[in-house]
Amino acid sequence: MEKKNKLGVALVGLGKYATGELIPSLQITQNCYLAGLVSGSEEKKLKYQQEFGLKDESLYSYDDFDRIADNPDIDIVYVVLPNFMHAEYCIRAARAGKHVICEKPLAMNVDECYRVAEAVRQANVRFSMGYRLHFDPFNQEMMRLGQKEVFGPVKKLELLDSMDIGTETPWRVDRERAGGGPLVNNGIYCIQAAIYITGKLPVAVEARFAPVTNPDRFSEVEEGVIWTMFFEDGVTAHCETSYSKNQNLMRAEGSEGWFELNPAYEYKGLVGRTSSGAMDIEPVKQQARQMDDFARCIIENTETRVPIEMGIRDMQIIEAVYASARAGDRVEL
Ligand code: NDP
Structure with missing residues (x-):
């Protein structure tokens, strides 16, 4: 991947947390910006596409999500889905070669957490828990x-x-x-x-x-x-x-x-x-700091303070x- 100074973030799941906190936070981040949306709702995608000028090819449904692998504008996939979908979408994002942020809890149980960790290791991508309080x-x-x-x-x-x-x-x-x-x-x-x-x-x-x-x-x-x-x-x-x-x-x-x-x-x-x-x-705006920190870790190749091991622990x-x-x-x- 070429070296960028600002990374594109795609949000997966446009529920209350993604729309109420993460989208507004991505308007004030320094090292990353809203670049894509994954949702089951055409209406929600259209609304935010119009509001933030997103490209057609950066909008995905859950079925065609894996195509995100071909989208160079998206560097980070942020999984903001109900808990039972965390592991599946983290693994699919990693296999698509994208860095991943996962909302808490990491998965439904420890076994699932290990499966996510293995996929992240195999894909050689970076991973962060969405633990905002570490940045507060x-x-x-x-x-x-x-x-x-x-x-x-x-x-x-x-x-x-x-x-x-x-x-x-x-x-x-x-x-x-x-x-x-x-x-x-x-x-x-x-x-x-x-x-x-x-x-x-x-x-x-x-x-x-x-x-x-x-x-x-x-x-x-x-x-x-x-x-x-x-x-x-x-x-x-x-x-x-x-x-x-x-x-x-x-x-x-x-x-x-x-x-x-x-x-x-x-x-x-x-x-x-x-x-x-x-x-x-x-x-401060916790979520903006959290996403900026992870983007900086990727750009500068440093460790995140909220790694996957913390989610497993x-x-x-x-x-x-x-x-x-x-x-x-x-x-x-
Ligand atoms: P919501 O129910 O508001 O949103 C979840 C979204 O997931 C839905 O709007 C929908 O988006 C999508 N979705 C896809 N499939 C399903 C399904 N089968 N059932 C329900 N929703 C589905 O939840 P929240 O936004 O409150 O929570 C989402 C995640 O964020 C959770 O993991 C939660 O723990 C975490 N969270 C973290 C917070 C924090 O402080 N760090 C605070 C609040 C939540 P669409 O219509 O776009 O497909």
Whole structure:
């Protein structure tokens, strides 16, 4: 591939996240731009084609997606589909010779994650998870305060990410299409935060499912999960995720003080405080930073900070949390 200074991104799946966050973000990115669309909806493709002046040959359906291999304007394929389609489209994108960004969770289970990793390796393309919070300055400050032990070694974490999902996206409560409930959608951020604040991997988990208050809606996936992640030296992270309430807390207690974000996991409006006062941080558009960083990694041939291994690791922990909740017992990692 010739060396470019700006890379073309094709979005696969024009749902709420792609249209509400990624398309607007691609209007302000420096190292990449919107170059293609893959969708089952002609109407949506036409709307965005007209708005952003995209070429006819850069619009694809799911059936003719593999033709993207012949399109030199598209360097990166960003998979923004329901979870059950992630692995298939990441693998097809890699086989088409395109670099890939995949929304979380990487796939439906660890086996599928490994299949994606193998396809990426064989195709020799670059891969990034769509983990936007690694590019958010408030979350980056939590990483710094925790890993640098600014308030002493972190002893305890409280990580709550829940959202009342209503009925807007029915695939999220459908096991076949989502793979799981709030744990794979929101709880994954708590898992991430525990690791990036401590800078360590958990050694065990202990989980239980929250009581089901809406059995009609939550007949296939869990309504909520409450779990503890255990780290070495007695450090614990108490975590909770639910689809029937709203919570958005990331709090760490060190031996000499505390630091927290509330809200913590949102796209904007994050607020940070510490035991010594408020965090004074300028917010950024997380998704623009995330996509720019990956494009820069490709252009400059450097490593992304959100590689496929991180997506696999998180799925391994998710599977351990489910196994613990089902068994009612602690699971070692
Ligand atoms: P939506 O339901 O809003 O969009 C999914 C899109 O996928 C649909 O609009 C449709 O697009 C396409 N699609 C193709 N086949 C199907 C199918 N069988 N059922 C449903 N949709 C289908 O979901 P979101 O945009 O909220 O989520 C998409 C992905 O993004 C998920 O993996 C989610 O985890 C992730 N996400 C990440 C966020 C983050 O903060 N990083 C936030 C929100 C979501 P079309 O009509 O164009 O074919």
